[in-house]
Amino acid sequence: MKKLFLFISIFSTVALWSQLKFEKGYFIDNQEKRHEVLIKNFDWLKNPTTFKYKTEENAEEKTATVDDVKEFQVFGYNKLIRYTGKINVYKNNLDNLSYSPEPDFRDAKIFLYQLSTGKKNLYSYFSNEIQNFFYSDESGEIKILIYKIYNPEGNTSLLAINDKYKSQLNNIFSDNEAALKMVKSTEYIDSDLIKIFNKYNQVTSEQSNLSLNKVKTKIHLALKPGVNFSKFKFYSPSSPQSYDANLSSIDPKFSAEMEYILPFNKGKWSLLLEATYSSMNANSKSIDNDRDISIKYGYMEFPIGVRYSMFLNDKSKIFTNVKFPILTLKTQDGSLKYTSTTYYSDTYFTLDRMSSSFIFGLGYSYNNKYFVELNSSMKRSISDFIYFRNYFTYNSISIGYNIF
Template identity: 35%
Template sequence: MKKMLFYVAVFLATINCYSQIEFEKGYFIKNNNERVECLIKNEDWDNNPLKFKYKLNHGASKIFNTIESVKEFGVYNFSKYIRGNVDIDQSSDETSELDGSRKPILKKETLFLKVLVEGTSNLYRYKRGNLKRFFYSNKEKSIKPLIYKRYLNSKHNANLSSFNGSIVNKNLNRNFIYVNERYKQQLFKNLTCKTISLKEIEKLRYKKQSLSKFFIKYNKCSGYLIDGQYEKGTKDVFKVSLKGGVRNTTLDIDNSSSFLPSISFDSKTTYKIGVEGEYFLPFNKNKWSLFVEPTFQFFSAKKELPFAFLVEKKIIVETNYKSIEVPIGIKRYFFLNDVSKMFIGGSVVLDFNFDSYLRYTRTDGTILKDFNIKTGNSIGFHIGYVYKNNYSLELTYQNNRDFLTTHSNISSKYSTMSITIGYTF
């Protein structure tokens, strides 16, 4: 454990040395329309920000800028935000909190809206927790909300049409959930072009990808699209890695409530091999990921102990433990440069053992006590280094797993420290 803390300290010190790489070339426009070129801390915001950090150059101090003093800011070739005083629907989209009104609950707010598509008509997105809303502007007109609202309605015989915004999704406590999809009517009325059919608009989903494709197509049809200005951002990515390594294992058996002796086996080095599936979350520049890593591991040991209750005054304790571990956890990455990064993480480790036992025998081989192994879960701590997104080196510590959970008069502490190398496909 002391070694683990040492490595974490070194790692955090390294992170501090490289923190400046998060500032990237960007700009902001003040209220008086003055444009300032600068370096902006690119946090790849999941929720729309109200402020941001910037530097005038690499050697300058960090400064905060807020929505009150900035009307626009952006990180080049990545993202752009526009300040708007807009009507935003405050209605909840959570099924348990739906109301019975088809009308949106509109409230004026000053927000930084993320530019998704820019051209003759612009598409914007706003997100705050579970609240997700889209907006648009057409030519020189003001920014307007695209209306979408789920609501409850008990009238089963509603007269529905293509654009009246009411379609039945499912039954909920004898009330139906309807959807006001007026955004389709808004787009049909205000964004007409010969290459866009009514059928295409009817199929539009109130999702970023669906709406972005529509606005890109409309702007191309209109002959005006600002290439490269719509959202770049980070994408969700799933990767698979082959992993193998060695681990140092310790096992302590506490048999204090039984006549059988307790034992601490000598630490032992074994191997492990596994496959990791990792899903990178689509925000904050893919710095966060969820992972699952099924891994085969084993531990076997045999030790002779003095035992006064037998004629031969000796007892043999033997264990053979094999299992598939399944760590499920989260990682946080820290970029060091263009080709390397480090991470820390934590996991809950599920364990599925097979053909495993703990056995007490006499010196002639007679079995005194045979314990079937039934493992519990444990916690894993991870720290690692990744090079070129393909090669990885990882240090993992797992603490005090009990593999005798079904026996009340005996317990075990199974702990491991492992070093793993990996290759990502």
């Protein structure tokens, strides 16, 4: 298990950095000169202030900053536009809201993602819980859309919203009845604002998909039958070995997994929620006196975790997981039984709910439909005995199928 853990750790590190490729793009400098280059594509979650580029594949890697560049884009992704002006730095933290409805303005020079393009352009900025949206029209001036949640009159039990952005939208789209009808239901979120600006700009479905890719998430639900190779050790650190035992078994497991793919870094990161049922049924001999020992234990566990995927091509990927069970339930009366001998009568130990520990995994997926996965758990106890110690581990192999 230690070797598997080491391999997964090394693999994850290498995979993360090996996939950050230089891709075709361009940038426009302060002299309005356009440079066709290769840009290191992080598919940024937060708006970057710098980016790395090469003039050609074997050229030296260089760094450009927001001071040097007016606009840049990795082809196939949203372009980023330099903005110098006010941003609203309030954070949407309900435990620490401002008492004032007025925006908390700060001067900044930043790159904005352009989410919709046309007569009216939409931009976004996200960093450290700060979310701002901006717009521009034919004049080219970029202006902020105002939104803020606050505690009115300092009363922390009340919430109010400065939604000035809606009146701004009414003015922006005053010449378009279809867009005006959407203003009332438009929330201060990426997807809603993209839809109303795209409606006004009459963008093509291809352009619309590009802008929505910035906020698009996916959910997969998979069934994962498999096999557990379980081990259970029971021993006393301070008494004779009459109860010491090592048991192992091969048992079926049944799992269902929900995967939420995060909308950045090209969909390489995802969150996991899993429900798993398995059991351990094994027989063995005690170490020093050859007593028959049997264990029966059934359990359900509900791990949450993180997955990182490395794409080999359009249909294949390798992934690593780290998961932690937030809840483990015993599904039958678990027991450890020692049969009688000349010197000993039958002895039973009751097994309780299993403790939680990390589970590490490695897998291969084909066409986002079929996958095989290996998992290895760290040591976990099944009962807290006064005079005895125990630990349970398993390695498993599962075959998965994504229902959607």
